[in-house]
Amino acid sequence: MQDSPDLGDRGGAVCVVGAGASGLTAIKNLRELGFAVDCYERETSVGGAWNWRHDRSPVYAGTHLISSRPLTEFPDFPMPDTWPDYPHHSQVLEYLERYAKHFALGEHIWYGMEVKSIVPAGDGRWDVTIQSTGGGSSRVQRYAAVVIANGHNWSPVVPEIPGDFTGQVIHASAYKEPSRLRGRRVLVVGGGNTGCDIAVEAAQHATRVWHSTRRGYWYFPKYLGNRPADQVYHRRTSTWLRDRRFRRTAADLTRWGVPAPDHAPLESHPIVNGLLPHYLGHGRIEAVPDVTRYDGASVELSDGRRIEPELVITATGYRPRFDFLAPELLDIDADGRPDLHLHAFVRKHPTLAVVGLVQPSAGLFPLAHWQSVAVARWLRLRATDPEKAAAVQKEESQRPLASWSRRKVVPTPRHWFEVDHVDYLKAVESLLTRMESAK
Template identity: 30%
Template sequence: MHEAADGAPKAAPRPVDVIVIGGGQAGLAAGYHLSRAGADFVILDAQPRPGGAWRHAWPSLRLFSPAQYSSLPGRMMPAPAAGGHPDAAHVVAYLTDYEQRYRLPVIRPVRVRAVRRSGASLQVETDAGIWRARIVISATGTWWRPYVPYHPGIGDFGGEQLHTAGYRGPESFRGKRVLVVGGGNSAAQILAELSQVAQTTWATLRPPRLLPDEVDGRALFELATRRHRAALAGQDAASIGDLGDIVAVASVRQARDRGMLKAEPMFSRITPDGVAWADGSTAACDVIVWCTGFRPALGHLAPLRLRGPGGAIGTDGTRALAEPRLHLLGYGDWTGPASATLIGAGRTARQMVGEIIARL
């Protein structure tokens, strides 16, 4: 027997109808609908406690939407006591309560090493034994695969380099020269915070564009949904990129009003003490913060050999085309409109579980 994070014995591996890999927001949304459908399932989560990737985010990270538009199915997220958009700790508390409220069968910490075909089942190999299931839902997200693009000289830089995933707050950067790389929401929020304690430079591939102040995550989700439906119908529709790139949460608006959101074009190379542009100009820095995104954490699916040209896994909705017993949830628009968001994961999970139950 193995022990869960709370000291209780882990259930011995056994055949089940559905295994969900990952106990973050997407896995919990799937679990909610599976539970309501009366399915025989378990959720295997590698983390020792609830909260998923939100437990590892920097404290000041803010959701793009108010709490009422950032909820999983069945349970509205309470509004933060201080008002405004919820921070990472608020989301962790909400996910913890959600998991307990619906008594979802999460077994942790269990690290999934591989998923393989085994006759009529899929075999899920973990550090706590082997499970078998008729259907597997992979909901491991992207946080565990931070992406840093190659730039000439990257190995020569003499200062500190870290990715968004390793950022924990501004205090250790006080008084330093910090280069923030990336034109998305994480870059803007981190830059806004660091600009209050450090000398900051911002480098982006294209000029950053803030969304109108009144546009938040709810509007973005609805736009993504309309675009997805239009694509299925062979029609064109406006994209999020037509509006802008960055949601103007309070900290970003404040930095904008301080004149701190001016970005430089992307540099051409990294030097031992900073970066240089093709025109010969340079900027010295002590730290480079790479806010350059993530890739899907899908290493456990490698034995299934599902990747096609370009490394992508082909899907029909959430179902893998080359392995119909596998569903992927929460990795981005290719697995459902805005499915990497709280509200998007819940809506996509409902449709996915309906398809799964029909097959079972």
């Protein structure tokens, strides 16, 4: 790595926070529009959540994509055709490393540097305080704009379960390999994709597995016939037709004690797991209701039953965190939810944006790519023609929420950033068209 950048004013440069998938595509698309970019990454390599050597990575040894390769890859950098439909996490990391090398992004990344604060400096500019993760003094750099790409799957949500448990309790973020499951009685708490994946892995290694879910979800296979299911679901069709496809192909797990969903398929994040019905049907996973209390070696369930696991894994999700920003800058409410147009553009600060803060029904990378294209073009338009940029911003601010976000979702933090893959891309395309016509 070259020497640290000069202290002080970086002129028209843009600061990018994080060198995971979203940060990398932000660097690339900003550079393609001529911006100087400094990206600060607290770790010593790229990859973000997909680099399981990173302290904050939620990835474990058996992690694979749950969206298929064509719906996950960046549109301008395809994954190798020889790779499987659902690549392993090590291949995803290799892909991101190749992406960074191909577009020569490394020369714009400052590794081992953590952003400590971002504050307005007037005129739409920002003072960014950075510090080496190894310690030492901090420094302040001034930027024309800031793009935040620090991810939202690294700060675990730990459930508050009353009582004391004499066994072991870990969050899914601390689970890394199946050796800690082998020969043990395991309770997995959480009905999302991670919880289902770990329950399936436990079924192959543990002596007994309970899977606790609070509510019902829609469960879908990874394949329909010989095709990845998401390639069938996400054709450019109406929302009504996609809803119908989801309903026709979802697995009914209620016969094994899994709660029935109380919402439509498109109102929650899809659970993609073809092996969960298999292991439920073979008795290797036992579905149980919500956990209400710990009592020594026992766990009490909401139906009054008691079970005695040795290990409890809470796959209860993550919360977005922006510790380096005052909450009012992102209009963050009391629950911790930011208010962003397209989940990307900060309404009151047009030179501050977030990339990758979406929960799509298919792969994230294409959405992060087009988000960062839109951010880069917006910043360029604002610099070259402020009046037209203001007109676009005014028009966009009047766009109804339902045009780019799910009209109805399960009211939980897990679904704050839920978007339909196709509908969201259409909304971003519309914004790009408006900016193009504004020139």
